Amino acid sequence: MTEFINHPRGEGLVKISGVISHYRVSRDTASFFFTQSDQSKFGAIAVAASLAGLGGQAMATAANATSLEEEADFVQFRIDGVELKGWLWRSPFKEGDIVDVAAEWRDDHYEVFGVVRPADRTIALYPHCTRGRRTHVKNAIKWWIYVSVFFDVGIVALSGVMSTPIIEYWTGAFEDGGGWVIGGIHVVIAIAVYSMTKQWMPFVRVAEKVFQTLGLPNPAGVDLVKSSKGKHKPDDSFEYGAMFFRY
Numbered sequence: 112m113t114e115f116i117n118h119p120r121g122e123g124l125v126k127i128s129g130v131i132s133h134y135r136v137s138r139d140t141a142s143f144f145f146t147q148s149d150q151s152k153f154g155a156i157a158v159a160a161s162l163a164g165l166g167g168q169a170m171a172t173a174a175n176a177t178s179l180e181e182e183a184d185f186v187q188f189r190i191d192g193v194e195l196k197g198w199l200w201r202s203p204f205k206e207g208d209i210v211d212v213a214a215e216w217r218d219d220h221y222e223v224f225g226v227v228r229p230a231d232r233t234i235a236l237y238p239h240c241t242r243g244r245r246t247h248v249k250n251a252i253k254w255w256i257y258v259s260v261f262f263d264v265g266i267v268a269l270s271g272v273m274s275t276p277i278i279e280y281w282t283g284a285f286e287d288g289g290g291w292v293i294g295g296i297h298v299v300i301a302i303a304v305y306s307m308t309k310q311w312m313p314f315v316r317v318a319e320k321v322f323q324t325l326g327l328p329n330p331a332g333v334d335l336v337k338s339s340k341g342k343h344k345p346d347d348s349f350e351y352g353a354m355f356f357r358y
Contacts, residue, residue: 114180115145115146115179116141116142116198118314119237119313121213121215121320124214124320124321126212127193127195127212127214128212129190129209130209130210131206131210132206133187133189134186134205135186136187137185140180140182142181143181143183143238144314185198186202190212193221194221195222195223197222197223197237199225199237200355201348201355202226203228208228210226210227210228212225213226213320213324213325225240225322225324231344231357232342235354236318237318239311239314240315240318241334243322243333244315244331246331246334247311247312251304251307251308255300255304259300262297318333333358335356335357336352336356338356338357338358339358340352
């Protein structure tokens with residue numbers, strides 16, 4: 112049965128510094144990005160597809176509805192007797208590490224949202240938390256441009272196959288009303304990118320709060336994927352640069 116984790120809020124984060132003791136980590140699965148309502152939507156689509164006679168599509172959608180989980184590390188440790196636990200996408204830390212932790216107080220422990228090891232500038236955060244708001248928006252715009260250019264190149268390639276000059280092809284498309292179709296497709300691409308950008312915002316907001324709590328400069332402009340490039344070390348696992356980073 113899928114374990115759905117509520118989207119994090121990261122309210123009231125505090126910085127806790129010290130030496131890790133009583134360290135435990137377990138690799139487990141849960142749904143961090145998709146919510147229970149998302150699973151219900153997938154299920155409803157599967158039923159509708161089945162009623163419409165789309166058996167293959169219904170089976171694929173039903174499979175997606177039960178495959179929403181992803182792996183992450185659940186860590187538990189203490190710092191100066193204080194109990195901390197929480198999810199990190201991948202924890203590269205170990206017993207005895209000197210760390211800074213961004214955590215939120217719960218009933219009987221601090222919930223971990225991010226951990227930094229200042230000695231080698233290694234950082235791990237809650238799943239999907241990698242960028243501040245400004246870099247998140249810039250990344251979304253970049254992908255919108257990439258997809259739009261790919262689409263335009265496809266149109267140009269199609270023009271070449273048809274042995275029609277490009278200018279004549281575009282002129283003809285607008286004269287026939289096709290230009291509005293092309294423009295509409297660009298708008299659809301923009302809406303899709305905006306929707307995905309909005310879906311990731313809970314993680315972006317938490318990431319920025321973690322960066323601020325841990326004292327990273329310019330929290331809104333942090334991009335851990337970018338800052339990790341060229342800083343790989345021989346003992347780093349293959350998840351480096353994707354699930355844990357350096358700043």
